Every structure is written in C-alpha cells, then in structure tokens.
Amino acid sequence: MLMTKLRGVRGATTAGSNTREAIIAATEELLHALVEENGLDPDDLAAVQFTTSPDLNAEFPAVAARERLGWDAVPLLNAHEMSVPHGMRYCIRVLMFWNTELSQREIRHVYLKGAVNLRKDLAGAAKR
Numbered sequence: 001m002l003m004t005k006l007r008g009v010r011g012a013t014t015a016g017s018n019t020r021e022a023i024i025a026a027t028e029e030l031l032h033a034l035v036e037e038n039g040l041d042p043d044d045l046a047a048v049q050f051t052t053s054p055d056l057n058a059e060f061p062a063v064a065a066r067e068r069l070g071w072d073a074v075p076l077l078n079a080h081e082m083s084v085p086h087g088m089r090y091c092i093r094v095l096m097f098w099n100t101e102l103s104q105r106e107i108r109h110v111y112l113k114g115a116v117n118l119r120k121d122l123a124g125a126a127k128r
Helices: 020-038 062-067 113-117 120-126
Strands: 005-014 045-052 076-080 091-100
Touching: 005 020, 005 113, 020 062, 020 091, 045 062, 062 076, 091 113
Parallel strands: 045 076
Antiparallel strands: 005 091, 045 091
C-alpha cells in the first residue's frame, strides 16, 4: 500500500521583462509545465511559494495561479529572492508542497528559458 507524503516540487523560469503581462505569462507557462510533467492535481497541493528576483516587481506570480489556473483555494505566497550580485535576472521560482504517492526520485522539476542553468541536476528531461 502506497502512502501519501508531502513532497516539494521545484521550478523556475525567466520573464522577458518587468511587466505584469510578462510575469503572469511566464508563471502560467511554468505552472502548466509542472502540472503536465507530474500529473499534478491542484487539490493535492498543500501550498505554493513563489519568489522573484529583486528586479521583478510589476506583479505577483501568484496572480497567474489564481487568475489563469483557478487555484483560488490553494494557499499561495510571494517573496523576493536575496539580492545576490551574480543572481539571475528576471527569474521566477516556485516551490510547490504536494501531497503525493510519488517518491522523491519520481518528481519532475521543471526549469524553463534562462532558468535551465540554475539546476541542471534536478531538471532532467523536463528542461526546456
């Protein structure tokens, strides 16, 4: 019998610019890819945390989850990453807390666009 455990699913992408439209579009694309890669049901999400690089402040990434994916019952949190001199620009990161029967090794982390370079070791075949 498989047991459901709380697992973390990571992903990141880059927005084309610091505009509301660019942040929402990049976040929506990332979330759709994470759902598709993992067969994820939003009802199984405990919470989702988004972070952005300090140069992204035109909109909250959580807006994409609520408005575009309908995740209005999922607890969502937005924050800024540390301002590190060599940090990636226009970067949106996500950590999903997911109740699943999958093992850690079965989880598919997704890194898109310029963010592919962040964690090649985790991205696996899900890199785009």
